[in-house]
Amino acid sequence: xxxxxxxxTLNTREQNEFVETGSTLLSALRDRLGxxxxxxxxxxxxxxxxxxxxxxxxxxxxxxxxERCRGKDVTTLEGLAPAGALHPLQQAFxxxxxxxxxxxxxxxxxxxxxxxxxxPDPTRDEVVDAISGNICRCTGYEPIIAAILTAAQGxxxxxxxxx
Amino acid sequence: xxxxxxxxxxxxxxxxxxxxxxxxxxxxxHATTTGSFVVTLSSVDLGQGLKTVMAQIxxxxxxxxxxxxxxxxxxxxxxxHCMGTFxxxxxxxxxxxxxxxxxxxxxxxxxxxxEELEVDSNDLxxxxxxxxxxxxxxxxxxxxxxxxxxxxxxxxxxxSGRGIFLQPRSYxxxxxxxxxxxxxxxxxxxxxxxxxxxxxxxxxVLSLKSAxxxxxALNPRMVEQQIIGGAWMGISHALYETTEPYYPDRAHGPVxxxxxxxxxxGDLPEFANVVIERPAADGPFGAKGVGEMTANxxxxxxxxxxxxxxxxxVDSLPITPExxxxxxxxxxx
Ligand code: FES
Ligand code: FES
Numbered sequence: 001x002x003x004x005x006x007x008x009t010l011n012t013r014e015q016n017e018f019v020e021t022g023s024t025l026l027s028a029l030r031d032r033l034g035x036x037x038x039x040x041x042x043x044x045x046x047x048x049x050x051x052x053x054x055x056x057x058x059x060x061x062x063x064x065x066x067e068r069c070r071g072k073d074v075t076t077l078e079g080l081a082p083a084g085a086l087h088p089l090q091q092a093f094x095x096x097x098x099x100x101x102x103x104x105x106x107x108x109x110x111x112x113x114x115x116x117x118x119x120p121d122p123t124r125d126e127v128v129d130a131i132s133g134n135i136c137r138c139t140g141y142e143p144i145i146a147a148i149l150t151a152a153q154g155x156x157x158x159x160x161x162x163x
Numbered sequence: 164x165x166x167x168x169x170x171x172x173x174x175x176x177x178x179x180x181x182x183x184x185x186x187x188x189x190x191x192x193h194a195t196t197t198g199s200f201v202v203t204l205s206s207v208d209l210g211q212g213l214k215t216v217m218a219q220i221x222x223x224x225x226x227x228x229x230x231x232x233x234x235x236x237x238x239x240x241x242x243x244h245c246m247g248t249f250x251x252x253x254x255x256x257x258x259x260x261x262x263x264x265x266x267x268x269x270x271x272x273x274x275x276x277x278e279e280l281e282v283d284s285n286d287l288x289x290x291x292x293x294x295x296x297x298x299x300x301x302x303x304x305x306x307x308x309x310x311x312x313x314x315x316x317x318x319x320x321x322x323s324g325r326g327i328f329l330q331p332r333s334y335x336x337x338x339x340x341x342x343x344x345x346x347x348x349x350x351x352x353x354x355x356x357x358x359x360x361x362x363x364x365x366x367x368v369l370s371l372k373s374a375x376x377x378x379x380a381l382n383p384r385m386v387e388q389q390i391i392g393g394a395w396m397g398i399s400h401a402l403y404e405t406t407e408p409y410y411p412d413r414a415h416g417p418v419x420x421x422x423x424x425x426x427x428x429g430d431l432p433e434f435a436n437v438v439i440e441r442p443a444a445d446g447p448f449g450a451k452g453v454g455e456m457t458a459n460x461x462x463x464x465x466x467x468x469x470x471x472x473x474x475x476x477v478d479s480l481p482i483t484p485e486x487x488x489x490x491x492x493x494x495x496x
Contacts, residue, residue, distance in 0.1 A: 046420035097384045100392060101210025128428045135420060138210050140395030141428035143388065 008069045011079025019066040026050045026061035029076060037077035037106050041135070048134030051107035052076050058114045058133075077106040080113070089113060092151035093144070100138035107134045112148045120156050124149065165361045168369070171467025174352040177456035178345030179446075180252035186330040188252075189243035190260040192221065192268045194322035198293075198311035200225060200268065201233045205242035206257050208234075211454060212385040213253050219381055220258045220447050224265035225272070226289025227307050243327075251452025254381065255346065256328050258447030264326030271322045272307070275314040279305050347443035349451040350376040353394075355464035356432075359472040361491055364484030366469060368398050370433040371461055378443040378451035386453055390436050393457020398432070399425045400458060401465040402481050 003018045010033075019028050026043075029035045029052070041049030043062045050061040053075040080087040086094070089109045099105045108131055115122055115130035122130070127148045128141075136144060180186050191203045202221050208214045218232040225232075236242070245257065270284075276295040277284035280303060288298045289307075296304035314320045335342040356369040371394050380386040403424040408415050417423035442449025462480065470476050475490030 042420055044419060097388050099210075100212070100388060103210075132427050132429055135425065135427075138392050139388065140391040140393075140434075141431055142391050142395075142434060145428060145431075 004067050006067055006070050008071060009073045011075055015074075017066070021067060023066050024062055025052065025059075025064040025066045025069055025074070028066040029061060035076050035078050039103055039106055041103065046135075047104075048107045048111065048131075049104055051110045051134065053110050053114055056114065056117060058111045060133075075110070075113075077110060080109070087113075088154050089116070089148070089151040092147040092154065096143050096147035096150060098139060098143040098147035104134055104136040104138075108136070108144055108148075112151070115148070116152050116155060120152060122149075122152060166358050167361060167472040168356065168358050169468045169470070169472025170354065170356050171464050171469070171471050172352065172354045173460045173463035173467060175350065175456055175460045177251065177349045177351065177452070177459065179250075179255045179347050179349060179443075179452035180330055180345055181250040182330050182333050182342075182344045185332040186246055186252065186256065188245040188256040188260045188328055190257060190264045190326045191243050192225075192261070192264040192324045192326070194268065194272070194311045194314065196311055196315045198227075198307040198309075199231050199233055200227065200265075201235050202261060202264070203235050203237075203242055204257060205239040205245040206236055206253060207248045208236060209248065211248070211253065211389065212382065213248065213257070215385065216254055216381050217257060217261055221261050221265050222291075223448070224262050225269050226291055226295075228291065228293055231293070231307065249455075251349070251454035251456060253452070253454070254450050255443075255446055255452050256330070258381075258450060259328035259445075260326040262326065262447055263328070264324035267324030267326070268322055269324075271314070271320060271324075272310055275318055275320055275322065276305050276310045278318065279310065279313050346445055347378060347451045349378065349453055349456055351456055351460045353397075353460035353464040355461060355468040357465060357468040357472055359469055359487060361473060364486070364488035364491070366402055366465070366482060366484070366487065367430075368402070368432040368465060370435070371398070371464070372435040373460065374437045374439060375453060375457075376439040376441055377453040378446045379440050379449035380438050380453075381448060381450050383438065386438060387436065389453050390438075390457050391434055393455075393459075394434060394461050395426065395431070396458040397461025398430070398465065400480055401462045402426070402483070405481050408483070 002021045004021055006019055007016050029038045039049035041047035045060050045063045051058050052061045054072050089112055093099055111131050111134055127145050192200055194200050214234040217234050218229050221232045222229040273284040273287050276287055282297055286297050287295055289295050293307050294304050314322050330346055333343040353373040355371050358367045406416055443451050477486045
């Protein structure tokens with residue numbers, strides 16, 4: 001199998017990897033780099049568990065070829081907050097009991113982050129829209145929607161203070 | 164296009180646990196040298212929160228902080244026996260086993276503390292924050308940490324306990340079929356409101372309002388989690404999910420999430436839930452099982468609401484638009 005070199009930014013660090021042509025970003029993250037925060041649910045683009053952020057947009061890493069990430073900026077759940085700290089979205093998910101088995105949680109949080117980065121004050125419908133590609137089997141979605149709205153509120157507060 | 168609204172209700176009495184050949188679960192507890200308590204189980208946490216609730220039950224019985232508890236569910240080959248995490252039995256069966264084990268461990272812990280403080284162990288109490296002290300005089304005290312150290316290195320005592328809960332096998336009376344298959348029963352009632360599109364047969368659930376009697380909600384937020392997650396699953400079973408849509412004909416069975424339908428975050432109704440607590444005599448701190456039942460009453464409530472809306476009685480799940488339309492057509496024929 002042919003391998004190609006890929007340079008990209010992963011969680012703010014420069015990353016150089018030799019990846020097999022045709023292999024996915026999901027497999028590079030999990031199998032090569034041991035970053036298990038990105039979950040593998042269906043491997044066919046239907047569950048959203050493998051969501052990562054590429055250049056600010058949510059992408060399904062199971063449908064993204066690793067070699068196509070050359071020069072891109074990739075963020076996974078591990079890159080959301082420094083080790084030991086929690087991103088406000090993670091904190092809101094925890095406080096709001098928005099995870100049960102946790103399998104959908106990384107994808108939900110990253111999809112939500114993309115939303116809040118471009119729209120800090122979303123409506124409930126906009127939140128629903130942002131996570132509608134992510135399947136959750138456990139929570140009934142309600143606590144997830146509530147947690148995202150809570151996090152959005154929290155993230156807006158410091159901005160207002162500065163203004 | 165006409166949309167018709169309807170309201171339906173359903174109630175469920177739900178047994179905690181089951182009883183085929185007896186229903187046991189075991190727990191073993193031991194203290195580490197630094198005063199953590201390891202609870203060894205063969206039970207599984209698959210997201211329902213077993214580890215959290217078991218740590219709460221253990222901490223409460225031992226009289227130590229929840230942070231001191233380590234729930235180890237590592238290995239069913241080597242761990243103490245558990246029938247499994249099903250039949251809404253986890254909190255009740257395993258919780259009771261943990262209480263029994265923790266009582267035994269607590270007695271040893273207090274014995275060691277009594278020797279260290281040179282008092283009678285009956286005069287000791289725990290503050291739940293990491294300290295054991297003489298009743299009425301909190302200054303005469305010793306930390307759990309120091310008790311564990313002393314037990315290991317000075318007294319040669321194992322602060323440990325064994326627990327098992329067994330619901331014995333119940334044989335049916337041959338005459339009547341009467342038996343005692345379960346322990347306590349939890350109860351729920353759901354009122355569903357739906358809107359049925361008489362042109363497409365589509366059903367939208369507008370609201371699900373439920374009351375649950377769960378014995379005691381050991382972790383109220385997690386009980387709420389179960390109820391909302393279960394209600395969603397109930398909607399899903401009522402209206403969407405099936406592996407064999409034309410059973411027993413296996414054709415058209417879904418093979419992936421594109422075909423296996425489930426409601427998404429945009430299909431949620433308004434939820435309202437009330438939890439009523441009437442502690443069960445045989446439950447750990449009064450708790451009954453609130454697991455599977457949360458998906459049960461929403462299903463018949465939705466079916467009844469559809470009947471109320473359009474007069475169609477569908478008696479197989481899921482209640483697809485096709486079945487609703489066929490029913491409406493039959494009524495008009
Ligand atoms: S694993 Fe990528 S969408 Fe399911
Ligand atoms: S928490 Fe289990 S899938 Fe969402």
